[in-house]
Amino acid sequence: VSDCFFAVGTPVAVSITLTEAGGAEPERAIDAIRYAATVSGVPESDLHLGGRAVTTAALNTSVRDAAWNKAALPGQPFKRSIILMSGLIGLVLAFLFLRSIRLGILVVGTSWYATALAIGLIPLSGATMNMVLIVLPTLLMVLALSSAIHVANYWRHAAYDDPTTAVSRALALATQPCVMASVTTAIGLASLCSSSLSPVRDFGLYSAAGSIVLLLVVLFGLPALLQVWPGRRPTPRDVDERGWKLLGIVLYRHWKPVTITCLVVCA
Numbered sequence: 001v002s003d004c005f006f007a008v009g010t011p012v013a014v015s016i017t018l019t020e021a022g023g024a025e026p027e028r029a030i031d032a033i034r035y036a037a038t039v040s041g042v043p044e045s046d047l048h049l050g051g052r053a054v055t056t057a058a059l060n061t062s063v064r065d066a067a068w069n070k071a072a073l074p075g076q077p078f079k080r081s082i083i084l085m086s087g088l089i090g091l092v093l094a095f096l097f098l099r100s101i102r103l104g105i106l107v108v109g110t111s112w113y114a115t116a117l118a119i120g121l122i123p124l125s126g127a128t129m130n131m132v133l134i135v136l137p138t139l140l141m142v143l144a145l146s147s148a149i150h151v152a153n154y155w156r157h158a159a160y161d162d163p164t165t166a167v168s169r170a171l172a173l174a175t176q177p178c179v180m181a182s183v184t185t186a187i188g189l190a191s192l193c194s195s196s197l198s199p200v201r202d203f204g205l206y207s208a209a210g211s212i213v214l215l216l217v218v219l220f221g222l223p224a225l226l227q228v229w230p231g232r233r234p235t236p237r238d239v240d241e242r243g244w245k246l247l248g249i250v251l252y253r254h255w256k257p258v259t260i261t262c263l264v265v266c267a
Contacts, residue, residue: 059134185211
């Protein structure tokens with residue numbers, strides 16, 4: 001003891017290497033370490049743990065709490081399940097802005113499925129989530145939702161003219177812009193693979209691959225669903241919103257000051 005301590009109460013660090021079983025179940029390993037420290041006389045408040053296993057265990061706990069937090073109060077649904085609450089808000093906004101429950105379900109449902117499918121590439125390839133990849137579902141959800149809304153709007157305008165050919169026309173119109181947007185996004189994200197940090201490289205790889213998966217689901221899955229469940233024919237109000245038309249007219253007539261203003265703001 002006299003060789004280890006310069007003074008009684010001096011902090012001590014212990015390096016612990018987990019076995020294969022401990023690495024597979026980091027939360028149980030961390031609990032075992034905490035228990036061993038407690039029975040050895042180390043107070044819980046004085047024990048500070050760090051390392052990959054600790055962050056992995058904390059990440060797993062946070063993800064579970066985001067899905068369903070049993071400790072949250074009944075009157076706080078936003079804390080009970082952040083994922084469920086954000087999903088419901090997205091669904092309600094889709095209903096309001098698309099003015100169709102059916103179309104909102106198709107758009108949001110396709111986005112959820114595409115995101116889950118893209119995230120599934122991580123365990124399929126033998127990798128695991130990390131502190132950087134945890135933001136990947138949010139990114140992919142936004143990309144999928146934006147592409148799905150494009151396809152839905154193209155379909156709405158095409159269905160107003162001729163419902164029988166609406167899906168094929170919408171797909172023809174949406175293919176080029178969606179492909180350009182997704183491929184250029186994938187290229188930009190793939191550039192992160194040149195990073196020297198492994199978590200950043202993983203993020204670049206899986207986000208780029210996920211962008212391509214989203215593109216395939218949106219261009220093939222959503223049109224197929226629209227073909228199976230087309231719904232009612234859009235009304236003139238659905239395809240010709242007066243507010244957006246007025247905004248377009250103003251931008252068209254005053255394009256010079258609008259352009260100069262935008263350049264000044266950007267500068």
